[in-house]
Amino acid sequence: MNCADIKKKLQPFLDDLLAEDEFKAFRDHINVCGKCGKYVRSIGSLSNQLWKLGKARVPEDLSSTIMYKLDHHGQKAHLFKYILSKKRIIAGFILASLIIALFVGINYLRARQWPRRDDTSIVSIVRTEVIHKIESPTESETRSFIKQLETIVANKLGIAVNGITTNVESEKENIVDEEERDRD
């Protein structure tokens, strides 16, 4: 495209009606040819006004800031790539799985041990209560006390307490035997 073509194509250019290849040729010419560039800029139109908006004053230190950021960003990106390397992701995944498995395992074992351990402690509590709180138990008093305890334990734990009852009843018989022996 030459300078004469620019005058011919100016109106279609301003109205944005040029084909892409013509637009490119027009743009390239006015970027190179100062006279044509000035001529096109002098024509008032929306396209021309928009074009003028591109004449922004750029801060002088923008270039050096970009270079600084580029170095800085490069280091950060390198660190990011290092952390996100395939091997490290796999290692991290395995480590996390192991920690989760350990945590779940410990909780599972504790859950399994819990009723037995608690069962034992409750039996010992029942024994203590029977021995120390009932000073002179009659047959019916002892049975009612044990019944109450059974209900409480069953409500609290939601488990069958036959074992406890058996233990407590045998304990009660022992106590009664001991008392009879003492009396004798």
Next chain:
Amino acid sequence: MPKRNERRLKLLISRYQQRVFALVLHLIGGDRDKTYDICASSFAEAMQAGSLLEQEEVFLTRVIRIAIKKSRATKTMPTSNELDFLDLPSSEKGPLHIVLKGLQALDFDAKALVLLRGQLNLLYRQIATIMRVSESDARIKTAQAHARLRKMIGDDLTPEN
């Protein structure tokens, strides 16, 4: 960084910094400090993402796409002193005031399309890549945005000569 690469980077920056700076300045409504930050980080990211051997057009497209994405995410209020940052004689700034007012009334995408075509003179192929739409969509949407802008500013613009 090798000296040759540094020279190439500086060349790219000096060639395109004004175009990108002006685009972001008008997109976010004239906040010069934020424009500065967006431009610097957009150039850095675009350079980091691509090879130095690629075509300049590809680089320009990428840096503009990043800058537009960052501008979209930036919340700013339009400032009244946007024209002060333009390197133009004061006589030429009058009609620009009306254009800027019209531009600020457009939605972000329409504003970006108008500026990409009208200010940066990009081809529709490049605009389509930047805005992630088809070329025909870019053409239609730009024409619609231009029409809206023309309607907003009305007949305020008159030929200067």
